[in-house]
Amino acid sequence: MTDRVQRVWQAIDPARLRRTLVEMVDIYSPSGKEEDIQLYLEGLLTTAGFAVRRQEVDEERYNLCVTMGRGEPLLYLVAHVDTVPAWDLEAFGAQEEGAVIHGLGSADMKGGCAAMVEAWLALAAALEPEERPPVGLLLAVGEEENGDGSAAFLEQCRPPWAVIGEPTGLTACFAHYGYMEAGFVTRGVRSHSSLPELGHNAVESMLRVLMHLGRDPLFDRAKSDIVYSIREMSSSRAGFVVPDRCETWIDLHLPPSQNPAPIQEAIRRIAAGAELAIQGLDLDVTFDFASPGYALDRNNHLVHTLERIYPQLGRALRLDAFRSHSDGNLFFAAGTKPLILGPGDLETAHTSDEQVLFDDVAAAAKIYAALCLSAG
Numbered sequence: 001m002t003d004r005v006q007r008v009w010q011a012i013d014p015a016r017l018r019r020t021l022v023e024m025v026d027i028y029s030p031s032g033k034e035e036d037i038q039l040y041l042e043g044l045l046t047t048a049g050f051a052v053r054r055q056e057v058d059e060e061r062y063n064l065c066v067t068m069g070r071g072e073p074l075l076y077l078v079a080h081v082d083t084v085p086a087w088d089l090e091a092f093g094a095q096e097e098g099a100v101i102h103g104l105g106s107a108d109m110k111g112g113c114a115a116m117v118e119a120w121l122a123l124a125a126a127l128e129p130e131e132r133p134p135v136g137l138l139l140a141v142g143e144e145e146n147g148d149g150s151a152a153f154l155e156q157c158r159p160p161w162a163v164i165g166e167p168t169g170l171t172a173c174f175a176h177y178g179y180m181e182a183g184f185v186t187r188g189v190r191s192h193s194s195l196p197e198l199g200h201n202a203v204e205s206m207l208r209v210l211m212h213l214g215r216d217p218l219f220d221r222a223k224s225d226i227v228y229s230i231r232e233m234s235s236s237r238a239g240f241v242v243p244d245r246c247e248t249w250i251d252l253h254l255p256p257s258q259n260p261a262p263i264q265e266a267i268r269r270i271a272a273g274a275e276l277a278i279q280g281l282d283l284d285v286t287f288d289f290a291s292p293g294y295a296l297d298r299n300n301h302l303v304h305t306l307e308r309i310y311p312q313l314g315r316a317l318r319l320d321a322f323r324s325h326s327d328g329n330l331f332f333a334a335g336t337k338p339l340i341l342g343p344g345d346l347e348t349a350h351t352s353d354e355q356v357l358f359d360d361v362a363a364a365a366k367i368y369a370a371l372c373l374s375a376g
Contacts, residue, residue, distance in 0.1 A: 001308075001309075001312055002373070004126075004127065004131065004373055005309070005369070005370050005373055007126040007127070008119075008122050008123055008126045008127065008369045008370075008373065009122070009366050009369065009370075010126065011121075011122035011123075011125045011126035012118055012119070012122045012362070012365050012366060012369070013118070013121075013122075014362055016118065016121070017114060017115065017118040017361065017362060017365060018101075018358060018361075020044065020114045020117060020118065021094075021101060021106070021110060021111060021114035021356075021358070021361060022094040022096065022101065023040065023094075024037060024040070024041075024081075024105070024110045024113065024114055025093060025094035025101065025103040025104065025105055025106050025110050026093045026094050026103075027040055028086065028089075028092055028104075029081055029082055029083055029105070030082060030083055030084065030085045030086070030144070031082040031083075031084075031141070031142055031143075031144045031145040032061070032082075032142070032145065033082075034061060034081050034082050034141040034142075035060060035061070037081045038062065038064055038081060038139065038141070041064060041081065041113075041117065041139055042054075042064055044117065045064070045066055045117070045120075048121055048124065049124070050066050050120075050124070051066070052064055052065070052066050053065045053066070055152060055153060055156070056152070057141055057142065057148055057149050057152045058148070061141050061142070061149075062141070063138060063139060063140045063141060063149050063152065063153055064137075064138075064139040065136065065137070065138055065139075065153070065157075066120065066136065066137045067134075067135070067136040067137075068120075068123065068124065068132045068133070068134075068135060068136075069132045069133050069134035069135060069375075069376065070130075070134055071134045072134065072159070073134050073135050073136035073157075073159050073375075074133075074134050074135065074159065074160050074161065074375040074376060075133075075134075075135045075136070075159060075160070075161040075162065075163065075371065075372060075374075075375040076135065076136040076137065076138050076157075076159045076161070076162045076163070077116040077119065077120070077135065077136070077137045077138070077162075077163050077165070077368055077372065078138045078140065078150070078162045078163065078164045078165070078327065078331070078338075079109060079112055079113035079116050079117075079137075079138070079139055079140070079164075079165050080109060080113070080139075080140045080141070080142070080143030080144070080149065080150075080327065081110075081113060081139050081140065081141060082141055082142060082143055082144050082145075082149075083104050083105035083108065083110075083144060084104075084108075084144050084350050086104050087104075087352045088352070091352075092104040094106070099357055099358050099359055100355050100356070100357055100358070101355065101356055101358055101361075102353070102354065102355045103354065103355075104354060105354070106344065106354050106355055106356045107167040107343070107344025107345060107346075107348055107349045107354050107355060107356045108166065108167050108344065108346075108349035108350065108354070109165050109166055109167060109342055109344070111165075111167070111342065111343040111344045111356035111360070111361045111364070112164075112165020112166065112167070112342030112343060112344070112361075112364060113139065113165060114361060115165065115342070115343060115361050115362070115364035115365040115368055116137060116165055116364075116365075116368050117137070118365040119365045119366075119368035119369040119372065120137050122365070122369055123135075123369055123372060123373075133372050133373050133374075133375045133376045134375060134376050135372045135375050135376075136157075136159065138150075138153055138162075140153060140327065143326065143327050147327050147330050149327075150327040150330050150331065151330060154330060154331065154334040154336070158334050158335050158336055159336055160336065160337065161302065161336065161337050161338075161339070161375070162328075162331050162336050162337070162338045162339070163302075163338075163339045163341060163368060163371055164326060164327060164328050164331070164338055164339070164340050164341075164342070165341065165342035165343075165364065165368070166322065166324070166326050166328070166340050166341075166342050167342050167343065167344030167345055167346055167349055167356070168320075168322060168340055168341055168342055168345075168346075169343075169344070169345045169360070170315065170318075170341065170342070170343060170360055170363060170364060170367070171318040171319070171320045171341070172302075172303070172306055172317065172318065172319050172320075172339060172340075172341050173319075173320055173321055173322035173339065173340035173341060174295070174296040174297075174298055174300075174302075174303070174319065174339055175256045175293070175294065175295040175296065175320070175321035175322070176256060176293045176294050176295075176321060176322045176326070176328045176329060176332070176338070176340060177227070177253045177254055177255060177256060177293045177321055177322060177323050177324070177325075178253070178254035178255075178256070178258055178259075178260055178290075178291055178292040178293035178329070179251070179252070179253055179254065179289070179290070179291050179293075179324075179325035179329065180251075180252050180254065180260045180263065180264070180287060180289060180290035180291070181249060181250070181251060181252070181287065181288055181289045181290075182249070182250045182252060182264075182267055182285065182286075182287055183247070183248070183249055183250075183284075183285070183286040183287070183288060184206065184209060184210075184247070184248045184249075184250070184271075184283065184284070184285055185245065185246070185247050185248075185283070185284045185286075186202045186203075186205040186206045186209060186245070186246045186281065186282060186283050187202055187244060187245055187282040187283075187284075188200035188201050188202035188205060188242065188243065188244045188245070188246075188280075188282070189242070189244055190236075190238070190241050190242055190243070190244040191241065191242045192240065192241060192242070193240045193241055193242060194240075196242050198242075199241075199242035199244070200242070200244075200280050201242045201243060202235060202236070202243050202244055202245050202246040203235050203243050203246045205246065205278060205280075205281055205282075205283070206233065206235075206246040206248055208274070208277075208278045208281075209271070209274050209278065209281070209283060210230065210248065212270065212273065212274040212277060212278070213267075213270055213271075213274075216270050218263075218266055218267075218270065225254075225255045225258070226252055226253070226254055226255070226258070226263065227252070227253040227254075227323060228250055228251065228252045228253070229250065229251045230248060230249075230250050231249045231250060231251050232248070232249050233246065233247070233248045233249075234246070234247050235247070251325075253323055253324065253325070254292070254293060255293065255321070256293035256294055256295040256321050257293070257295065258292075258293065259292060260287075260290040260291070260292055261290075264287050264290065267285060268285055271283060271285045291325070291329040291330075291333070292329070293321070293329070294328075294329070294332045295321070296337055296339075298319065300337075301374055302339055302371060302374065303319075305370055305371055305374040306367070306371075309366070309367065309370045310367075313363050313366060313367070315363065322340040323346065324346055326340060328340050339371075341364075341367065342364060343356050343357065343360035343361045343363070343364045344356040344357075344360070
């Protein structure tokens with residue numbers, strides 16, 4: 001361990017880190033309503049002596065950006081401050097249970113965000129200004145919707161490297177799945193619900209379409225490399241009628257090397273087969289969003305840093321591909337090399353049992369500090 005790393009690790013304050021995390025989880029910050037948590041984080045960083053820059057994303061929504069060291073940052077710590085909407089507005093806040101902190105956003109990704117802020121505070125406290133590495137901290141809005149916060153940042157700044165604190169269980173992900181959304185609309189003929197033979201039920205058509213898709217090898221979960229989930233389904237609602245419209249959205253996560261375009265063509269082909277198999281089917285298929293994955297060369301200075309510090313933390317270094325969607329795809333497309341690494345696990349993210357181990361959050365703060373120091 002170098003002298004600088006040792007000094008910075010000693011400056012990490014577990015009590016302060018835990019307090020920051022709990023207070024962040026207690027602030028409700030769904031996408032589009034991030035102002036309260038940004039004001040909290042801005043105050044925390046400003047009080048510590050940092051010049052915090054607000055970067056406008058849209059009206060009353062902004063990222064927070066901070067830099068240190070000389071010259072343009074060679075690496076940015078990137079955290080999104082927004083969450084999915086709460087399942088229960090009476091129970092979204094932090095609940096501490098020994099070493100575990102529960103609550104909306106605890107894993108995705110307020111745990112990673114708090115660890116990045118703590119690493120930042122420790123770097124500044126332990127190092128003289130001339131010793132500080134050329135790095136930045138981005139606290140972004142909008143990741144859980146359309147990534148507009150990171151997109152706004154990347155219009156102005158494209159650093160060589162970014163470390164994004166999504167929940168990976170501290171697995172280092174230098175590869176990332178691609179992501180696409182497939183939309184299906186079936187149309188029917190409305191009739192009174194007591195006379196279904198006079199109409200054409202769009203929901204029944206949709207169910208048959210989904211069963212048809214599920215029989216194709218592309219959607220065979222036991223054999224296909226593609227991860228898919230039927231995210232939502234809705235129909236026209238008029239009361240006591242056969243519905244004349246049904247809409248379904250499917251999320252697809254694609255292996256890092258998979259181009260979305262051939263998958264889109266395959267789905268169109270399967271859908272065309274459904275039109276032949278399902279009588280009276282009126283079906284539209286659209287793809288509103290698609291982002292390819294990536295796989296970085298693992299022979300790089302961040303991997304080498306992780307190989308040195310994980311044993312010092314008593315942890316085994318694991319390398320894998322990040323299976324969910326994140327702003328990492330946006331950074332990669334803009335020319336930045338993203339490492340996805342953070343405390344918490346996807347298994348509980350976006351659920352009513354979301355949680356993070358505080359020991360992992362504390363370890364993440366040390367990991368982020370060491371990665372920053374590797375930048376210069």
